[in-house]
Amino acid sequence: MKTRVVLFISFSVFIAVSCLSDMPDSISSDVTLNTSVAFPLGEASLGLNEISGFDESLLEINPITGDPYWVEFEEIPLSYTIPFDIGDIYQTSEEIVQLTFRLNMYNGFPSTVRGQFYFLDPYGFIQDSLFRDGPVELKKATANDTGKITSKPHEKKDIAFDSNRLDNLQSVNRIMVYIVFNTTGIDENLVTYYDEYLVDVQIGVKATLKFDL
Numbered sequence: 001m002k003t004r005v006v007l008f009i010s011f012s013v014f015i016a017v018s019c020l021s022d023m024p025d026s027i028s029s030d031v032t033l034n035t036s037v038a039f040p041l042g043e044a045s046l047g048l049n050e051i052s053g054f055d056e057s058l059l060e061i062n063p064i065t066g067d068p069y070w071v072e073f074e075e076i077p078l079s080y081t082i083p084f085d086i087g088d089i090y091q092t093s094e095e096i097v098q099l100t101f102r103l104n105m106y107n108g109f110p111s112t113v114r115g116q117f118y119f120l121d122p123y124g125f126i127q128d129s130l131f132r133d134g135p136v137e138l139k140k141a142t143a144n145d146t147g148k149i150t151s152k153p154h155e156k157k158d159i160a161f162d163s164n165r166l167d168n169l170q171s172v173n174r175i176m177v178y179i180v181f182n183t184t185g186i187d188e189n190l191v192t193y194y195d196e197y198l199v200d201v202q203i204g205v206k207a208t209l210k211f212d213l
Helices: 002-022 163-169 188-196
Strands: 032-047 075-083 094-107 113-120 126-129 136-138 149-151 154-161 174-182 198-212
Touching (some): 032 075, 094 163, 154 163
Antiparallel strands (some): 032 198, 094 154, 113 174
């Protein structure tokens, strides 16, 4: 019995030593790992209000025309800013390979709207825009005779930023949502309801990160 125990222990030690001898002397520092993280950046509802950068005095009725003063303008711009700092996404041990911005827009105006997203630095200068080929356009919403919106056109976009465009975001600290709708050809019967309409925006980002191990 004792002889079997001694043989078993000796065999186990031999196997352990053999396994250790097969291990590399060190782990290579050249190993990298890519992973992705996604999270929302913010959301906004833009309309004819002060929060959206609109002059609410333009909602007052012009006694000569009987329409709100804003109708006299060809285009009505609306804007809202969302905090964004690329430094919040990664630390010094990580590297961003690509950023993909996910955008959802719902047009609640019974008129076509154009949307663009500008990346601003702390001084308010534009460093880049989300759509390089120009603003995205959304078809007008459908409203009934009482002015209630019955359907909202939806636009979904994924915009990838590679390493070249990422350099433009290094000094950026916010994203400005910029919406414009044209007053030409709008339904006069719906003008009085326009202060109730909104364009809803949701924006998120997915970051592909490279880790050095």
